[in-house]
Amino acid sequence: MKFGLTINSFTWPGGAAAIGPTLARVVRTADDAGFDSIWVMDHFFQIRGLGPPEAPMLEGQTALGFMAAHSERARLGLMVGGIPYRQPAVWIKAATTLDVLSGGRAWLGLGAAWNEEEARALGIPFPPLGERFDQLRDTLVMAQAMFEGGSGTGETFEGRTTTATRLLNSPQSISRPRVPIMVGGGGERRTLRLVARYADACNVFGDAETARHKFEVLAEHCREVGRPYDEIERSVLKSVDLERDDPARLVERWGDLAEAGVQHIIFSLRGVNEVGRLERMATEVFPQLR
Numbered sequence: 311m312k313f314g315l316t317i318n319s320f321t322w323p324g325g326a327a328a329i330g331p332t333l334a335r336v337v338r339t340a341d342d343a344g345f346d347s348i349w350v351m352d353h354f355f356q357i358r359g360l361g362p363p364e365a366p367m368l369e370g371q372t373a374l375g376f377m378a379a380h381s382e383r384a385r386l387g388l389m390v391g392g393i394p395y396r397q398p399a400v401w402i403k404a405a406t407t408l409d410v411l412s413g414g415r416a417w418l419g420l421g422a423a424w425n426e427e428e429a430r431a432l433g434i435p436f437p438p439l440g441e442r443f444d445q446l447r448d449t450l451v452m453a454q455a456m457f458e459g460g461s462g463t464g465e466t467f468e469g470r471t472t473t474a475t476r477l478l479n480s481p482q483s484i485s486r487p488r489v490p491i492m493v494g495g496g497g498e499r500r501t502l503r504l505v506a507r508y509a510d511a512c513n514v515f516g517d518a519e520t521a522r523h524k525f526e527v528l529a530e531h532c533r534e535v536g537r538p539y540d541e542i543e544r545s546v547l548k549s550v551d552l553e554r555d556d557p558a559r560l561v562e563r564w565g566d567l568a569e570a571g572v573q574h575i576i577f578s579l580r581g582v583n584e585v586g587r588l589e590r591m592a593t594e595v596f597p598q599l600r
Contacts (some may be wrong), residue, residue, distance in 0.1 A: 311568055311599040314347035314576035315340045315588070316389045316547070319356070320366040322583045329366065332583050333373070334380040339585040341381040343592035347417065348377060349389035349576060355428040363428070371396075371404050378412035387417025389547065389576065390494035390513065393442055394423055394435060398449035398472050402456045405489045406479055414484030418453065419513075421494035422446055422501070443500050444470035450491065450508035452477060457488030492545070496520075498527045506531035511543035513576065518563075521546055522570040545574035552587050553580070557594040564599055 322332045340348050350373045351357070356365035370388045377386055386408060391401060401420065409416035422442045423429075429436035437445075448469035455477045456462040462479035483489045488510075495501040496514040505512040505528060514524045525544055532539040546567060550560065564575055579587055 390419035392423030
């Protein structure tokens with residue numbers, strides 16, 4: 311079992327001036343404690359359920375570059391990138407840049423996006439869902455080509471939403487054969503089919519039974535496209551509150567997830583700025599499941 315931390319709130323003591331030092335401390339602690347991955351959301355406003363829109367929210371790609379400078383081991387990525395927020399080549403170049411500057415520790419996390427409110431508020435185009443899936447597919451296909459060889463295929467590309475005349479990627483990623491690609495979401499007809507055809511990992515929501523069902527659907531898509539199911543890393547997104555969640559109970563619940571086929575648990579941790587909570591997870595939960 312792998313373990314990842316997703317940082318989904320920056321409402322910390324000290325205001326804006328303290329966000330940088332606090333984030334650096336959180337990332338260093340998680341890295342030293344043995345987290346396999348560290349993530350931030352790709353949002354511009356705080357999302358419902360976590361705080362008001364006005365709560366502090368960092369732009370994700372910039373935050374990842376900062377996090378790379380304060381870590382040495384964990385892979386870093388967006389949980390997950392909202393596909394209409396950047397052009398396909400920008401997604402791929404940004405992931406490559408992070409990979410090169412972090413010494414080969416990037417994830418390229420992508421999804422069809424959902425938060426129309428923040429996009430409209432900031433003047434970011436937010437096309438209908440079908441077009442966003444077309445954008446996602448084009449980005450995944452282009453990524454295959456741009457991560458190929460020493461500097462991409464150099465070929466032209468004519469996609470459903472994107473036309474490109476030269477798929478060049480230099481410097482090339484350190485991660486080989488490419489920066490690993492995670493597609494987030496559990497949509498059974500489109501999302502998991504894209505995972506089967508193009509991605510290295512999926513991320514779904516839900517309990518053990520829900521995860522087991524989603525993975526069964528994914529396995530069927532893999533059979534249909536001729537892809538070995540075991541090539542795809544299977545992850546879930548969770549939240550933890552150590553004031554409410556007993557570590558022993560977490561081990562039991564997460565053991566059920568492992569039995570359902572989950573290989574990577576990525577979780578937010580309430581009060582993550584109190585870094586002793588990260589150390590508790592690393593000492594009281596991780597050893598029981600690794």
